Amino acid sequence: MRVVALHMGLLALLLGLHFVLPAYHQGNIARVMVLASFAMGYNILFGYTGLLSLGHALFFAAGMYGTGLAVQHLAWGAGPALVGGIAAGAVVSGALAFLALRTSGVAFMIVTLMFAQAGALALLYFSEWTGGDEGFVLPQGGRLLLGLDLSDANIRYLAAFALFATCLMMCLWLVRTPFGRVLIAIRENEERVRMLGYDPFAHKFAAMVISGTMAAAAGAAYGVLFGYVGSSFAEVQNSILPLLYVLLGGAGTVLGPFIGTLFMFYLIDLSSDITTAHMLIAGVALVGLTLFAPQGIMGEVRRRLWKGLP
Amino acid sequence: MLLSTRGLSKRFEGLNAVQGVDLDLPEGEIRALIGPNGAGKTTLVGMIAGRITPSDGQVIFDSRDVTRLPAHRRIARGMAYTFQITSVFARLSVAENVGLAARRHLKGPKVQDAVAEALARVGLTAQAGDEAGDLSYGHQRLLEVAMGIAQRPRLLILDEPTQGLSEGEIAGFETLIRDLARTTTILLIEHNMRVVMALAQRITVLDAGRVLAEGTPAEIHANRAVQAAYLGGSGDAASG
Numbered sequence: 197m198r199v200v201a202l203h204m205g206l207l208a209l210l211l212g213l214h215f216v217l218p219a220y221h222q223g224n225i226a227r228v229m230v231l232a233s234f235a236m237g238y239n240i241l242f243g244y245t246g247l248l249s250l251g252h253a254l255f256f257a258a259g260m261y262g263t264g265l266a267v268q269h270l271a272w273g274a275g276p277a278l279v280g281g282i283a284a285g286a287v288v289s290g291a292l293a294f295l296a297l298r299t300s301g302v303a304f305m306i307v308t309l310m311f312a313q314a315g316a317l318a319l320l321y322f323s324e325w326t327g328g329d330e331g332f333v334l335p336q337g338g339r340l341l342l343g344l345d346l347s348d349a350n351i352r353y354l355a356a357f358a359l360f361a362t363c364l365m366m367c368l369w370l371v372r373t374p375f376g377r378v379l380i381a382i383r384e385n386e387e388r389v390r391m392l393g394y395d396p397f398a399h400k401f402a403a404m405v406i407s408g409t410m411a412a413a414a415g416a417a418y419g420v421l422f423g424y425v426g427s428s429f430a431e432v433q434n435s436i437l438p439l440l441y442v443l444l445g446g447a448g449t450v451l452g453p454f455i456g457t458l459f460m461f462y463l464i465d466l467s468s469d470i471t472t473a474h475m476l477i478a479g480v481a482l483v484g485l486t487l488f489a490p491q492g493i494m495g496e497v498r499r500r501l502w503k504g505l506p
Numbered sequence: 507m508l509l510s511t512r513g514l515s516k517r518f519e520g521l522n523a524v525q526g527v528d529l530d531l532p533e534g535e536i537r538a539l540i541g542p543n544g545a546g547k548t549t550l551v552g553m554i555a556g557r558i559t560p561s562d563g564q565v566i567f568d569s570r571d572v573t574r575l576p577a578h579r580r581i582a583r584g585m586a587y588t589f590q591i592t593s594v595f596a597r598l599s600v601a602e603n604v605g606l607a608a609r610r611h612l613k614g615p616k617v618q619d620a621v622a623e624a625l626a627r628v629g630l631t632a633q634a635g636d637e638a639g640d641l642s643y644g645h646q647r648l649l650e651v652a653m654g655i656a657q658r659p660r661l662l663i664l665d666e667p668t669q670g671l672s673e674g675e676i677a678g679f680e681t682l683i684r685d686l687a688r689t690t691t692i693l694l695i696e697h698n699m700r701v702v703m704a705l706a707q708r709i710t711v712l713d714a715g716r717v718l719a720e721g722t723p724a725e726i727h728a729n730r731a732v733q734a735a736y737l738g739g740s741g742d743a744a745s746g
Binding site: 374377378380381384385387388389390391392393394395396 | 610613
């Protein structure tokens with residue numbers, strides 16, 4: 197009960213912030229919520245199932261381009277285009293899961309990285325459709341959802357909040373179901389899970405599809421909310437970012453991805469006020485956290501204060 | 507027969523670990539599998555449970571050929587396997603370890619009952635909330651057995667379950683196995699000859715990958731070939 201109260205409390209806080217935040221921070225938090233949804237998807241595979249993927253940019257981009265191309269070339273509205281983007285993410289993550297889950301450990305990292313690179317290169321190759329490395333700006337017509345203008349700052353915040361709340365509640369529910377607990381057990385000891393009669397491949401496959409689809413939903417939303425679709429989102433940096441967010445916030449915790457994203461986002465934002473070498477400050481903070489809180493912020497909270505935190 | 511193997515063999519690059527083993531295990535029996543180190547006991551049960559792919563031969567469980575089934579499907583058909591080297595989920599609670607085993611075939615509130623029952627039977631009720639990795643080695647062995655119990659298997663394969671247990675714990679373990687044998691067939695790899703002689707209805711002796719002898723404890727005790735190969739003549743010496 198306390199667990200549910202904590203997570204609902206965060207959602208209530210974020211909804212409340214909508215009414216008090218200045219415009220600049222409102223835009224930031226909207227972006228953080230979308231990126232945190234990406235990181236939550238990543239966390240299902242990495243934090244809970246124990247599979248380190250370096251290919252999640254592919255899923256993010258599948259959602260973003262699935263939505264963006266449908267708007268740009270098929271003149272779909274935002275609603276159907278978002279559904280199309282999420283479906284594209286599900287298909288792409290299913291296909292990659294089918295191939296990559298034959299491997300494990302370092303090989304899994306490399307295979308996911310290679311397929312994601314192939315995806316990024318494909319976006320450049322088909323530049324006639326995708327706009328290549330310049331990407332394209334979404335037309336206004338593709339940013340209307342149920343008559344709401346998603347480019348409006350207030351509506352954008354609420355839309356990002358709706359996505360974030362959905363992902364957060366899904367995660368919280370998922371990791372406490374029998375299925376989610378098998379994922380955690382796979383992370384801890386896959387061979388033992390097999391010898392308890394569970395099919396590890398089927399569980400890892402489902403975890404990767406759920407994870408990739410959530411990442412795609414974030415990518416689709418990012419495109420529609422911020423109005424731009426670009427191939428940089430398919431590049432390897434965008435696979436590393438959710439890993440960093442999750443490590444910082446606490447892998448295998450429901451709130452960790454959000455805390456990590458928020459921390460990293462504002463760390464870069466604040467340090468770039470001080471110096472152009474803002475990544476240096478971010479790097480030092482990262483090193484500090486890995487030294488003193490190797491399980492991430494929420495991981496430390498769980499270790500020291502709240503043992504049963506999911 | 508609940509379990510049969512026919513001509514079961516495993517070759518590892520030039521080494522015949524198990525050669526042509528025919529084993530028949532009727533329902534309800536406690537069968538001990540003994541033999542010197544390197545005799546192929548763990549390889550044999552690994553092939554039965556599906557952890558190791560046989561080079562040759564068949565495994566028939568519950569009158570179906572399961573040789574080609576992956577391990578998890580055999581487990582789902584009613585086998586359970588407890589590991590020789592303790593293999594619990596160290597960072598999960600004791601209750602969750604057993605819960606994972608129980609949830610494979612149970613749902614809802616029945617899971618908690620099954621977990622409580624399995625923990626009570628091995629005497630770990632007080633440790634239910636502890637992290638499994640914090641348990642003593644002996645308690646981790648008992649947790650392995652509790653996970654096996656919670657699976658409610660028809661065939662329970664125990665690979666050296668008493669290794670690392672104290673004398674008192676071994677006595678409790680013997681009682682537990684006799685109790686379990688009323689509902690479950692048990693295949694027991696065991697080095698402690700006192701436990702074997704006390705529990706097993708029949709004993710299969712493996713030596714260099716082949717079945718050397720099979721019989722009741724009294725027959726095995728009197729068997730010269732077994733004494734020569736394994737017991738070193740005295741018959742009741744515990745072997746490491």
